[in-house]
Amino acid sequence: MIMVKWSEKDARQYDHIKQSELQRGMSEADAEEVAARTVKKQRRHEGRTPNQTTQGTGNPNARLEERTVDELRNLAADLEISGRSKMNKAELIDAIRRQR
Template identity: 70%
Template sequence: MPQWTPKDERQYEHVKESQLDRGKSEDDAQEIAARTVNKQRREEGRTPNKTTQGTGNPNTSLEDRTVDELRNRASQLNIRGRSKMKKEQLVEAIRNAN
């Protein structure tokens, strides 16, 4: 588990409660809150890994995900040539693979 600051913990609880208020399940709310906090930490440079290892929120459209997230998803789908693809090409290849 990452070393979260008290501010990170407060943000986690706030996001989790917000998601629960919106009708998300406890597990979904926890996952969304943790992803939000970890993304913030990454963007602020407080983690050794500057890029995501995830595939992005599955409820987010492919166009709204980062290229790194799309490449990670393409990797899961074993799409060849993904490292040289542009974002639009990745989106199309992922859609065709599903």
């Protein structure tokens, strides 16, 4: 695993998101995960990390429409939805909603 040093801004963003999630009643571990994923996604979006795609399923609090196609495909894989690689975003969202 490659360790990346976050900027001060990244660390402040992480702390802010974590505290917000804790205030909403999320567990410490889940709040840390959401905060880390959010900062990592922002770094990718800004081009500050080499990996432009995600291996995760996105923020669990985000609506499906707000997630990327890669995140939806990963979620569909977790739900064992067949044919997901050929689906577009709308089809993935429909399939995920039917499976849940």
